[in-house]
Amino acid sequence: MSERNEKVLMIPKIKLGIVIDHIPAGEGVKILEIISRYEEMQDVPVTLGLNYDSKKMGRKDLIKMQLEFLSPEIIQHISIVVPGVTIKAIKDYRVYSKVVVQAPKVIKNLLLCKNPNCVTNLESGIETLFHAVDEESNRVRCNFCERIFDRSELKPIIK
Ligand SMILES: [Zn+2]
Structure with a gap:
């Protein structure tokens, strides 16, 4: 269902990478800010999509990154600033793992x-x-x- 919608998004599909999905509209920039502060992310191609239609949320932001792993430190950082987003790992254009990140206690x-x-x-x-x-x-x-x-x-x- 939602995978079908994914296909009509204007953001290019990636063969290998990380997608941060279900970001509340307007919060994508905050995540981009976090990512850009980490040195290990400086050379990683990143695409930010704003205000996509979402059945679940009305509007959502989306981030795609061309890298294999996102460090636990960055994931935790994101979970604190924008809890509830979905982080998906993509291999051969398909989602092979996904996790909804919640803020730690x-x-x-x-x-x-x-x-x-x-x-x-x-x-x-x-x-x-x-x-x-x-x-x-x-x-x-x-x-x-x-x-x-x-x-x-x-x-x-x-x-
Ligand atoms: Zn204090």
């Missing part, structure tokens, strides 16, 4: 605390730590200052 040293008075911002060498507040929302609590933030408002740490 514990986020260690991947996001910066927004509280300027938080010890993680005042002292160097302290790894940040956030815990998901509940299952449904995107809110996380800082382990150190105990303030609660929306996950999307926290800046990612790039190593």
Whole structure:
């Protein structure tokens, strides 16, 4: 069903690669931003598609990358910023594995605390730590200052 729709998309099909699908419309740029910050991704051809029709979501964004593997670190990073997307691996033009990525319950040293008075911002060498507040929302609590933030408002740490 949805594989049929895939065929009429304007994005070129890829023989080998990774597709990030079911990105809420407007969020594709955020994922592109994450990808572009990693050095290992600098030479990888990437296509970003915006506002495709989606039965499930109305509109969606889509990203195709010509590489064999996406590192677990990047996948985790994406799952924190835009949880719920589908990551598909393509071989010989066909999907051979796919996974829906959900944000982890514990986020260690991947996001910066927004509280300027938080010890993680005042002292160097302290790894940040956030815990998901509940299952449904995107809110996380800082382990150190105990303030609660929306996950999307926290800046990612790039190593
Ligand atoms: Zn904090």
